[in-house]
Amino acid sequence: MKHSLSIAKGPKQRLFLAYLNSEFAKRAVRCQAALEITADGSFKARVHTVFGEDFGQIELQWVFDTSSTGELLSVDVSPVGEGIDGPAVDWENAAQDVVNSAFRSAFNERRTRTVRRQLLYYIGPQLDGEYWFRDVRLAPAMLDDPSPVSINSERVVALDFVVDSIDELDALYLASEFSRRWAARFSLLLDVDLYELHAAEQVWVYRPEVSRSERLQRGVYDIPVRLTIMPRKGSMFGAGARGSPIATYGRTTGTLKMPPEARRVLRGLDDLAEPVKNAFDGAARLYQIGLSLLQRFPSAALAYRVAAIDALQQTEAGCNGFSEFMRKYSPKAAADPKVLDYLHSDIRSSHFHAGKFDLGEFSAQRHLDIVTDPDTAHHSRLRSLCFEITREALVNWMLLIAAPPCS
Structure with missing residues (x-):
């Protein structure tokens, strides 16, 4: 037949x-x-x-x-x-x-609406409370964390949302796609890598109470992940406080707080043309990859931030390349033209095309030296400036294009 x-x-x-x-x-x-x-x-x-x-x-x-x-x-x-x-x-x-x-x-197009939950992890202080973005909820997944402001502790947050699916398997596919996209967006906004755990992975952990190391499976498994209804606002956590403006560079003290412009940025994405929206999500994902590499491979982390900017600059017809985009959206970069050539040539291109690690992954890490030589001091300043201006450009693009003040 x-x-x-x-x-x-x-x-x-x-x-x-x-x-x-x-x-x-x-x-x-x-x-x-x-x-x-x-x-x-x-x-x-x-x-x-x-x-x-x-x-x-x-x-x-x-x-x-x-x-x-x-x-x-x-x-x-x-x-x-x-x-x-x-x-x-x-x-x-x-x-x-x-x-x-x-x-x-x-x-x-028969579909059924269901509530889904994805657990995401990150290293840093606890999320201050629950944050709502229409039908999307981001909140701490654990009550009464004993060390909420510790900066080197792994945290788990619940990303709750709804999907319109044809069956349970389709709901799983759509939920996975949704959570990856929104994890990238929140990673960019919060400047932390929100990652999923692979259930099959087992890692070494140290148990001080018995003075022994054991290989155990990672993850929190006593948190409900199957929901029938969306949690009510305030039923588990109070509303998270507004954090420092998104343009603030560097970590602030206390718990992790969502920047006040986050809702405006995410709402503004809905009004962007589809190619621009996809470019933004691609840039957010590249930025998130950079965050995941930062501790081990800072050169790669910075190269991915440059790649994120390259993804955005291609959406602007009047912007001819990376350096012009940076001069337009980063005042600090515009004031230091040499750093732009360094970023695109010595960091991005040399890393991806020649295997170069200009931030010293193969060099001796003399973090305990009291007196630093001039070259090391200059390189340290340059590294800090590069991370700062790449985020400045991404943030200003978001504020001017994705979330203009008049919107």
């Missing part, structure tokens, strides 16, 4: 395939897939399914043809062997019902 589909590459095709996968997941007791790609770029997806029905099992082979331009052309369904254990059944009607159900659901 061959069924013509003719669904062009894009959102509609992805939606149809999502519903089709949902139908397979509901009906199949066993599934196996393989992909055949031809030299011209077209491909066939072969799916072997065994459907468990009230009357027995139907074993079918599905062949999906996709053109070299990405158009989903057709699906050809045929029985495998006898095709069924049990009474005779019209397998064609069963297969047709699967395809038609996916088509109807995709056409109607």
Whole structure:
């Protein structure tokens, strides 16, 4: 049985395939897939399914043809062997019902709204309280932390949000995509790396009470992650205080607080053109990668901050390159032209294209020296300036483009 589909590459095709996968997941007791790609770029997806029905099992082979331009052309369904254990059944009607159900659901875009929670971790002082951004909640995940202002403690926060999905598996996919995007945004705003843990990882930990090291799995596992409703405002934590302005450089004392401009920046993203919004999220992700590398590989961390700015400057038609973007959005960079060439040549290009680590990853780290030589002192000042002006440029872009004062 061959069924013509003719669904062009894009959102509609992805939606149809999502519903089709949902139908397979509901009906199949066993599934196996393989992909055949031809030299011209077209491909066939072969799916072997065994459907468990009230009357027995139907074993079918599905062949999906996709053109070299990405158009989903057709699906050809045929029985495998006898095709069924049990009474005779019209397998064609069963297969047709699967395809038609996916088509109807995709056409109607039937979705269910569910609440999801993702636990994110970071190193630093505890988040001051809960912060709400429409249907998105960021809050500490643990009550009564005994050392809320310790700067070298791992913290866990709950990112709560809603997704409109077709089934549980689709909800997991969408929640993962959503949490990664918002973790990058919050990492940029808070200037801390909000990371997920990989459940399979086990690390060495020291237990001072028994004077012994053990290899244990990382993570907090006594915090509920399955929610049926969004937590009520103030039910667990009070509202987080407003922190220092986003333009403030460097860590401030006390708990971790969201900058007062955060809501305006995130709300302003909704009004940006899609390419600009995607560039912002890409820049936020690059900045977050830099934060994750900062302690071990400062040269790479700074190179990723430069790459984040490169991602943004390409959205401005009148801005010709990295240095012009920096002069436009960083007054400190405009006052020191030499640092711009250093950032793009000695840091970004030399690191990515020549494996250079200009901030001294291979050098002796003489942090305990009382007297510092002039070259080291100059390099230390330059390093600090580079981190400061790259954040200054990103912040000023956010305030002027993503969240202009009149919005």
